Amino acid sequence: MPRDDLPSAAEGGIPPETSDADRFTNARAIRSTALFEDYTELIADLSEEFGEARITDIARRLGVTHPTANKAVLRLKREGLVNSRPYRGVFLTEAGAAMARAVKARHRLVVRLLIAVGVPAEAAEMDAEGIEHYVSETTLRAFEAYLNSKG
Amino acid sequence: MPRDDLPSAAEGGIPPETSDADRFTNARAIRSTALFEDYTELIADLSEEFGEARITDIARRLGVTHPTANKAVLRLKREGLVNSRPYRGVFLTEAGAAMARAVKARHRLVVRLLIAVGVPAEAAEMDAEGIEHYVSETTLRAFEAYLNSKG
DNA sequence: TTTGAAATATAGCACGTGCTACATTCCCGT
DNA sequence: ACGGGAATGTAGCACGTGCTATATTTCAAA
Numbered sequence: 100m101p102r103d104d105l106p107s108a109a110e111g112g113i114p115p116e117t118s119d120a121d122r123f124t125n126a127r128a129i130r131s132t133a134l135f136e137d138y139t140e141l142i143a144d145l146s147e148e149f150g151e152a153r154i155t156d157i158a159r160r161l162g163v164t165h166p167t168a169n170k171a172v173l174r175l176k177r178e179g180l181v182n183s184r185p186y187r188g189v190f191l192t193e194a195g196a197a198m199a200r201a202v203k204a205r206h207r208l209v210v211r212l213l214i215a216v217g218v219p220a221e222a223a224e225m226d227a228e229g230i231e232h233y234v235s236e237t238t239l240r241a242f243e244a245y246l247n248s249k250g
Numbered sequence: 251m252p253r254d255d256l257p258s259a260a261e262g263g264i265p266p267e268t269s270d271a272d273r274f275t276n277a278r279a280i281r282s283t284a285l286f287e288d289y290t291e292l293i294a295d296l297s298e299e300f301g302e303a304r305i306t307d308i309a310r311r312l313g314v315t316h317p318t319a320n321k322a323v324l325r326l327k328r329e330g331l332v333n334s335r336p337y338r339g340v341f342l343t344e345a346g347a348a349m350a351r352a353v354k355a356r357h358r359l360v361v362r363l364l365i366a367v368g369v370p371a372e373a374a375e376m377d378a379e380g381i382e383h384y385v386s387e388t389t390l391r392a393f394e395a396y397l398n399s400k401g
Numbered sequence: 402t403t404t405g406a407a408a409t410a411t412a413g414c415a416c417g418t419g420c421t422a423c424a425t426t427c428c429c430g431t
Numbered sequence: 432a433c434g435g436g437a438a439t440g441t442a443g444c445a446c447g448t449g450c451t452a453t454a455t456t457t458c459a460a461a
Contacts, residue, residue, distance in 0.1 A: 120313030123288065126380040127313075127449090130281065134418080137274065155438060162271030162278075167419055169440065174417085186426055186439055213389065216367065216396040222388040229277040233380030237373040238364065245367040278419090285448080306408060318449055320410065325447085337409055337456055 126233065133232040136202045137161065138175055142191055143199035151188030205239060206231045212242045215249060277384065284383040287353045288312065289326055293342055294350035302339030356390060357382045363393045366400060 141160055145152035158168035172189055175181045180195035191199060209231045213223035234242070292311055296303035309319035323340055326332045331346035342350060360382045364374035385393070 119311045122376055122379040123311075124313040125376060129380055130284075131417085133281075153438080154440090160270045160274075162275040163418085164420065165439070166421085166441080170418075212367065213392075216363065216392060218389045218392040222386055222392075225273055225276060226384050226386050226389050228273040229280055229384030230381050233377050233384075235373055235377050238369045238377050241364075241367060241369040241373075282447085304408080305410090314448085315450065316409070317411080317451085321448075 129232055134171065135175060135178065135180060136198065136232060138171055139180055139191060139195045139199040140202045140206070142181065142189055143196065143203065146191065151190065153188055157189070202231070205234060208239060208242050208246075209234055211246055215246060280383055285322065286326060286329065286331060287349065287383060289322055290331055290342060290346045290350040291353045291357070293332065293340055294347065294354065297342065302341065304339055308340070353382070356385060359390060359393050359397075360385055362397055366397060 138157070138161075141157060142152040145156055145160070149156070154165055154168050154172065157172070158165045161168065172181060172183060175189075175195070176183055179192055180198065181189050181191055183189045206227060209227045210223050213227060213230075214220055218226070289308070289312075292308060293303040296307055296311070300307070305316055305319050305323065308323070309316045312319065323332060323334060326340075326346070327334055330343055331349065332340050332342055334340045357378060360378045361371075361374050364378060364381075365371055369377070
């Protein structure tokens, strides 16, 4: 039983479980950007509706308290996704607007795909809110192709 | 899903954007259980392969350090999903095993669905790792029906 | 039986993401 | 012009989830 330098499990396990770790690491990375995506999309919506995004409105739509929304906006600001001045509204930067556009397009596509395979509209909307963040470019293009092929 | 009426935010409207908040609140709740699901599924796999799940193996497969895995296991224990004694392996309780079975079944179904709509197998595996946690029972049944209808 | 390397546990740091409580600022109605 | 309620900001707590560094325990080879 030749022992390679792969220190696998209790006994002489073998496997290249590197890929497993990669998948989980990928999922964790996405989890940390999901919040940014939700905020930029929402700020874009509010800006379109009211001309600006107020902290209170952001908080209410997300179902969190204002301090939570405020802290998140500070982080968005640090990341260069929004501009804001104290006691004023929040506005997307170019980078933020670009993210919002991509997120919105992806969201719509995911909902359409779910409905196309028979998911009820309400469940599709609900589930898409979480699913969308994890849909890669490759998968997105596959969704597009599938939807196009259905006339 | 058509929006009801316009939330007059800056004004004193009492708009029903409750549904938005509900979706986000739902997504946040799921996010907090996703880690438990990943761990129980992995512990089930390792138990099957080696007869027990060791902290080191859990950590390596998830791509985290041992202390991180150890802390997580303590939380799983507190939630009644696993049993463990210091310096010994980790074992699923009945509740944990049930969760693992459900998670595994759901994972397979999501991957099959993605592949069925044309997503390359590799991307399907990668994306499913994140997507699966957000797929509701309703959507799951729709996936099943869709796959069955394809012969 | 002893011992040293690997496995496991623990301490402590950083930061995210939620909260409540309280301070400050804005702005509308009087 | 100004007073008060709503909006916004800030402080501080809790806990999750990652890390590094350091103890402790286990187990198998010497």
